[in-house]
Amino acid sequence: MRDKIKKWLEPRIGLEEIVRTQFREYKTPKGANFWSTLGFVTLVAILIQVITGILLMLYYIPHPSLAFDSVQNITNGIPFGWLVRLTHNIGSNLVVATAMLHLVHVFFRGAFKRPRELTWLTGAVMFILLLSSCISGQLLPWNQAGYWSTTVISSMPSFLPVVGDSIAAFIRGGDTVTALTLGRFFAFHVVILPFFLLFCLALHIFFIRRQGLSPSPEQVPQVLPMAEFHQEQHPDGLPCFPNFSMKRLFMVFLYCATVSLILTFSPNLFMPEGTNLLANPVNTPGLIKPPWYFLAQYQMVKSIPNEFVGIGFQVLVLVVFLFFPFFDAGETERSIKKRPALMTTVIGLLILWAALTLWGMR
Amino acid sequence: MIATITKLTILAILLLATTSQASYRELFEKEFMSNPWGGNREAHSACVECHASEMMKAPMREPVFAWRDSWHAQNEVSCHDCHGGGPDDASMSMSHQRGFKGTPTLQEIPQFCGKCHLGILQNFLESGHGKALLETNSGPNCVTCHGSHDIKPASIDIINEQRCSQCHLYDRAMLMRQALFTIEKRLSGIQTNLNELRESGILLQTQRKDFFRAHSDFRTLFHTIDVNLVKEKTDEFMGRLDRIETDTRAAYVELAFRKNFSGYLLLLFLFLAFGTLMLIRTGENKK
Numbered sequence: 015m016r017d018k019i020k021k022w023l024e025p026r027i028g029l030e031e032i033v034r035t036q037f038r039e040y041k042t043p044k045g046a047n048f049w050s051t052l053g054f055v056t057l058v059a060i061l062i063q064v065i066t067g068i069l070l071m072l073y074y075i076p077h078p079s080l081a082f083d084s085v086q087n088i089t090n091g092i093p094f095g096w097l098v099r100l101t102h103n104i105g106s107n108l109v110v111a112t113a114m115l116h117l118v119h120v121f122f123r124g125a126f127k128r129p130r131e132l133t134w135l136t137g138a139v140m141f142i143l144l145l146s147s148c149i150s151g152q153l154l155p156w157n158q159a160g161y162w163s164t165t166v167i168s169s170m171p172s173f174l175p176v177v178g179d180s181i182a183a184f185i186r187g188g189d190t191v192t193a194l195t196l197g198r199f200f201a202f203h204v205v206i207l208p209f210f211l212l213f214c215l216a217l218h219i220f221f222i223r224r225q226g227l228s229p230s231p232e233q234v235p236q237v238l239p240m241a242e243f244h245q246e247q248h249p250d251g252l253p254c255f256p257n258f259s260m261k262r263l264f265m266v267f268l269y270c271a272t273v274s275l276i277l278t279f280s281p282n283l284f285m286p287e288g289t290n291l292l293a294n295p296v297n298t299p300g301l302i303k304p305p306w307y308f309l310a311q312y313q314m315v316k317s318i319p320n321e322f323v324g325i326g327f328q329v330l331v332l333v334v335f336l337f338f339p340f341f342d343a344g345e346t347e348r349s350i351k352k353r354p355a356l357m358t359t360v361i362g363l364l365i366l367w368a369a370l371t372l373w374g375m376r
Numbered sequence: 377m378i379a380t381i382t383k384l385t386i387l388a389i390l391l392l393a394t395t396s397q398a399s400y401r402e403l404f405e406k407e408f409m410s411n412p413w414g415g416n417r418e419a420h421s422a423c424v425e426c427h428a429s430e431m432m433k434a435p436m437r438e439p440v441f442a443w444r445d446s447w448h449a450q451n452e453v454s455c456h457d458c459h460g461g462g463p464d465d466a467s468m469s470m471s472h473q474r475g476f477k478g479t480p481t482l483q484e485i486p487q488f489c490g491k492c493h494l495g496i497l498q499n500f501l502e503s504g505h506g507k508a509l510l511e512t513n514s515g516p517n518c519v520t521c522h523g524s525h526d527i528k529p530a531s532i533d534i535i536n537e538q539r540c541s542q543c544h545l546y547d548r549a550m551l552m553r554q555a556l557f558t559i560e561k562r563l564s565g566i567q568t569n570l571n572e573l574r575e576s577g578i579l580l581q582t583q584r585k586d587f588f589r590a591h592s593d594f595r596t597l598f599h600t601i602d603v604n605l606v607k608e609k610t611d612e613f614m615g616r617l618d619r620i621e622t623d624t625r626a627a628y629v630e631l632a633f634r635k636n637f638s639g640y641l642l643l644l645f646l647f648l649a650f651g652t653l654m655l656i657r658t659g660e661n662k663k
Contacts, residue, residue: 089577096577096634260656267649274642278635282576290574297452 037255041248043229046258050227051265052116057215058266059109060144062273066102067204074154076200078193081156082292097277104276106148107284110307112269113141121360124348125228128237129244131339133221136214138336143211145307150203152305153196158288161295162302164199165191166312173321174329190295231349309374310367317370331363422466423455442525458488483510485517495596503601516543530595532560555606556598559613563591566617569624578627583620590616 023029042050073092075084088095117137120126126134149167152160168191171181187194226246238244252258276283288299304312311328318324334341342356350357426432427440443449448457455463460475462468470476480488486506490497500506500518508515520542521534532553540549570584594613597606 086579086581090579090630097637257656257659260652260659264649264652264656267645267652271642271645271649274638274645277638278642281634281638285577290577290579294452 033255037259038253040254041251042254042258043227043246043248043251044233045230046227046251046261048261048265049115049119051258051262052112052119053222054262055265055269056109056112056116059105059112059269060211060215063102063105063109063147064208066098066105069098070102071204076154076196078156078196078293081154081196085155085157100277100281101273103284104273104281106151107305107307108269108273110144110148113144114307117141118364120228122350123228124231124350126339126342127348128339128343129225129240130221130228131343133218133225134339135336136218136221140211140214140218142332142336143207143214147203147207147211148305148307150199150207153191153199154203155289156196156293158291158293158297158299159286160289161191161293162288162299163286163304164195166302167304167308168195170311170315170325173315173325175322178325231351235348235352237346237348303374306371306375310370313370313374317373421454421456421463422469423459423461423463426466426469427455439525446525446527447529448527453492457492482517483513485519489518493596495592496599499596499599503599505599505601531564532556551603552598552601552606555603555610559594559610559617562614562617562621563587563594566620566624567591569621569628573624573627573631576631578630580623580627583623586616587620590620 020029070088073084073088073095075081085099089099090096092098120134120137149164153164154160168182168185171185172178174181183189185195185198186192187198224245226248229246229248282289284305286303286305287301303309314328315321315324318327345353347353350360424440427437429437443455448454455461456469460477461470462474468474470478477484477488486497486500486509490500501510505516509517521539522528522530535549535553535556537546537549540546566587570580570587573580590613597609600606
């Protein structure tokens with residue numbers, strides 16, 4: 015049967031050639047380890063979110079008077095609806111974590127350096143889109159937690175002078191979070207953001223495949239001069255299949271095991287207080303907190319007396335994060351270990367982020 | 377002729393379409409653009425805004441602060457629900473035409489609370505407590521046991537020696553407390569289970585409504601302060617609570633199933649991960 019399918023496909027799509035060039039002859043750089051698979055794990059995590067999201071959409075009703083009940087119906091009325099909803103909820107948090115780890119790994123590996131500026135840029139934009147997807151998805155169940163978290167997050171741009179209020183009003187579709195916000199967030203969550211996310215993903219993968227995987231800074235310590243296009247072949251590396259593919263598979267199973275672990279022992283880990291209460295705009299909960307990946311930003315705005323300075327600093331960090339390879343273009347050293355100033359700054363920022371997140375959790 | 381009819385028909389359709397679009401737009405703007413949907417009550421209450429402000433003397437501010445922590449506040453029962461008046465307009469907030477009543481007299485208190493607690497009002501007025509209040513103008517009223525602005529969820533602990541012996545011997549109250557105990561304990565247990573299940577994502581909305589009704593009926597019954605009637609009705613309430621408890625037990629079984637299923641998934645993925653790791657190691661050893 016398998017041979018018959020292969021025989022049928024071969025003259026039509028050249029299956030042998032695809033397997034040979036894209037898997038057997040496609041080599042990974044020497045020293046590619048389990049950390050190097052995080053990009054692929056993030057891709058699989060996004061796919062899981064897409065699949066569970068489509069399944070949820072089959073029963074979800076984006077209307078304030080029906081959204082909450084429809085989500086309850088998915089969780090408790092539809093067979094295995096709880097599994098789909100909880101996997102989507104847990105996955106939305108874990109995918110951010112894997113993307114963050116991937117970014118940090120890429121940075122410390124110096125993989126953002128020339129000629130991979132565009133790979134970094136598309137990846138960074140994807141990360142922002144991913145966070146936006148998570149935030150927009152929070153409002154959809156129309157519960158107290160999501161409603162008030164959205165109210166807090168959507169008010170953050172209003173601290174910016176001149177354009178701040180307009181940005182906040184655009185996000186909400188008005189002065190407060192209303193039915194219009196729900197419709198808007200639904201459109202963003204299921205159509206607009208996934209479209210741009212998949213577009214950036216396609217570009218990201220294209221750049222990786224076209225340029226070849228980045229070698230480690232130990233192998234290539236300096237940025238090579240760019241005279242003409244050069245595809246990294248890694249002749250001394252190992253074939254992607256089965257060696258690296260097996261590592262990827264292992265990490266994907268580990269990711270699925272982590273989702274299952276949370277499902278088993280703490281299924282409501284990422285469901286804050288008020289998740290199972292209908293949104294009530296006149297009843298403000300005592301404690302409103304955004305999700306963990308926004309706690310640092312939230313805490314910073316809260317702690318700095320001048321909100322504009324707090325938001326302005328974050329915008330600055332965002333711009334530097336997005337375009338860092340271009341700002342760093344003058345430096346030819348690829349290894350971060352040999353750049354103590356940069357290494358100290360980045361580690362300092364990561365510690366600051368972790369400290370603010372922990373502070374925000376209190 | 378046919379062409380004229382066709383043109384007129386198209387014109388009529390266009391006119392109708394324009395009208396329906398206009399009314400839709402009006403509805404859209406009214407319902408979607410500004411309505412926050414979560415509830416119908418006013419987000420801003422003129423009563424709260426004034427009474428909580430620094431302009432007021434401390435004793436006039438106290439009711440607002442007491443109310444904010446109350447069971448009423450948690451259930452969105454605001455000042456005007458009891459005191460009347462117009463909370464949306466400061467100039468009309470104390471209007472007697474809008475039914476404003478500042479401080480009710482002792483005899484007016486049951487009617488004040490009975491606007492919402494209808495069943496309780498009836499039973500109370502027919503009870504010894506109610507008759508004593510109406511006849512002597514000094515008997516116990518709602519505030520005697522429940523307080524006024526800092527209303528807390530009622531519990532069996534309201535019946536205690538300190539409170540009841542203000543008017544009569546505690547023995548009679550103790551008999552009532554004993555009669556209530558079994559059902560109260562079950563009500564409290566079911567309430568805990570329903571809250572726990574809600575936190576786990578199982579709302580059981582129908583059962584919550586049934587529970588609320590049973591709970592409310594039982595509290596209404598208590599206000600007759602007729603011990604024999606409470607004992608007589610205990611079996612009926614037990615039956616109602618049995619049905620709710622059957623459903624909560626089923627929900628716990630469902631939660632256990634979910635946990636087991638997720639546990640098997642965890643084992644499966646760990647097994648697959650371990651198998652893959654072994655294959656990686658085998659491949660590396662061969663080289």
